[in-house]
Amino acid sequence: MSQGFSLYLARDSGLHRLHPLTKLSLAATLLVAAFALPGPWSSYAVFLLVLLPLAAWGRILPGFLRSVARSVLPFALSLFLIQGLLWPGGSPVARLGPLSLKAEGLAFALASTGRILMIVSSFLLLALSTRPDLLMIALAQRGFPSTLSYIVVTTIQIVPYFQGKARAILDAQRSRGLETEGGLRRRLRALLPLVVPLVLSSILDIEERAIALEARAFGRHGTKTSLQVLSDSRAQSVLRWAILALAPLLLVAGLVL
């Protein structure tokens, strides 16, 4: 597996062996649940009782917790501060000089953070335990357009290449005396010699890659086969439908309760 942008952590686990669409349907249902479930505590409950055990089953618990913390903590921190300090009216809980943290604001932040936590961690679980190319193959088998899936999968590997190219351009322009440190005006002036070569040479690269893909029969319309075999079972198929069926149920429950 190349490094690139992918979050995928290869492990020998039941979670990894699940069909990609099974994991995708779980993430999709949890996304709906994040908005449908009542109260601030239900999302934390789902995180603790559903997502953490799944991550443990997938042997990705440390990586999972790290990624979740990295993504959610910054949000959570700013949410708590902003909502706590700027909540209009309300009952103050603590004082910070002229400002005060309001209980209602904190409660709101708690609920929002719970939602974010649930959504982000369910998709992270998907990304950490699923090879992106296998997910794309699974989607392609269900009729997802191949050009779209190509774009998604290659972005994972090609973005680091563009980063490398941007670095090479920066080096070349600095070697011609371009100053990149300093005031705003200087930095703005430095943008054009950095961005234009990236765009222009990328256009050339894209054209060549399009030709290479055509030569590999990418534009062919007939049925395509796959070297990778995705393991699936009747049980999983039923499970997927059951999970997806939960989504509308949760929505209704959330509206009624």
Place this chain on the structure above:
Amino acid sequence: MIAVQDLTYTYPGAKDPALSRLSLTVPAGQVCAVIGANGAGKSTLCHALTGFIPHFFRGTLQGELRVADLSIPDTPLAELAGTIGLVFQNPFNQITGARFSVLEEVAFGLENLGIPREEILDRCRSALELTGLQNLADRSPFDLSGGQMQRLAIASMLAMRPRLLVLDEPTSQLDPAGTEAVFLHLRQLASTGQTTVLLVEHKLEWIAAFADRVLVLSAGSLAADGPPRQVLGSADLERAGLRPNRYTLVARRAQELGLASAAPLPVTLEQAVEFLG
């Protein structure tokens, strides 16, 4: 395998044609080298033989262009893929980026062709062996050197079993070790006689040792056509804006000074040693 008659092609918006009344016949199994100064039309010819002209680049095309019994202008690109392969200069731009291992990368084209899975594995294995990449099958395609990436591009094409393989300056961006490996594997491929090879190259020393036939392109037309020793040793080269390699130059100078016989000029090291020894 290749039957081109009076081919004239002009890029969209260009004044002058890039190829001008070019006629060429190449029998199956031949290894044909195409040389010429920059701008002579070599890449244009490569694109024409693989269908990217006219289907990808548009422009105006006249004359007859048939490859593997197919009329190129009348056959969609998707149908040509698999029958005709193309490898070009930049190794990186030929990696699809959609697969995470060398083996899967080679399989990509076969998956698109709808080849059954077991056959895919077989073909990939033999393509990797033919290019010396069998030990790198599990490596990420981006974790390879330039020379290895280029061999991967060649393997990816070979797995599709094209009847014609066109290579447009495949060693241009490679170091000497990478260049040698590519030529070595092309020679092995050529010896199987199963694929017709058309190779555009600047490195005359390599072509001399390896091609059955050398075509010289100049300003969009064929300026010379014949076996390596004849073409690479002739005065036609200078007229086409090229220069013979140093072995030939030395031999010619020796001939001029009466230090060597009037035999045909050498184009490889071995021939030169024989000539001057």
Place this chain on the structure above:
Amino acid sequence: MRIRVEAVSYRYPSGVQALQEVSFSVDPGETVAIVGENGAGKTTLARHLNGLLRPQSGAISIGDWDARLHSVAQLSSRVGYVFQSPDDQLFARTVREEVAFGPRNLGWESARVRECADSALVEAGLSDSADRHPYDLSPSERKFVALAATLAMRTPIVILDEPTTGLDASGVDRLSEIVSALSRAGVSLVIISHDLDFCIEHVERALVMTQGRIVADGPVKEVFLEPELLAQAQLRQPQLIRLARGLGIPFAPSTVEEFIQGYRSRRR
């Protein structure tokens, strides 16, 4: 301007030890080739000379400057670097503007910028293309644009990274003339190249690198006469040397004429 590299070591963040205690110097006006296989450290070493990389140990001086104390932009007034891929730097609307970019960054006044850009265009054979968009030119012409862009900066040291890649015979001739002119003007040249045939015609001295070390440093003819040394760096000897060896004449001709002279005297 003298270049002095003393016991420089460098390890990439990925852990690869790219340079191990490398030392060498280049006298003012000298022309040196650095040869070696991919990954030997040639480009890593060259990037230390203009500040793109900083040594983890050892010292580098460019003239009287300690390279470690100056920014890349500052060093660019003394060390010109022509990169292998011109498409990584072309951004201006015309070739002339592109070539003027460097001199402008050096803070020269407009008259001098114009003058240096124009003469660089002439030296690189680009006068006819001066008002065209760089991307309207062919890939090999763009290489000459990148070269002119560095020439215009009139640096006393010029580094060329694989200058012959992608050039045909007339392109190599044009490059040869530019390199000879630079040499005659007293510019110190550092040429990184796989093309040993080109190197032997243009440099006085060669450094062979392999696995982060310099394994040979001497007059080019002496260094290129050692097949085992070059083989260590996965290189073959230049064509004329191989031919001479094949004929049992152990010398290192750098041109066809030199070869003929040696061959003649051997035959007598």
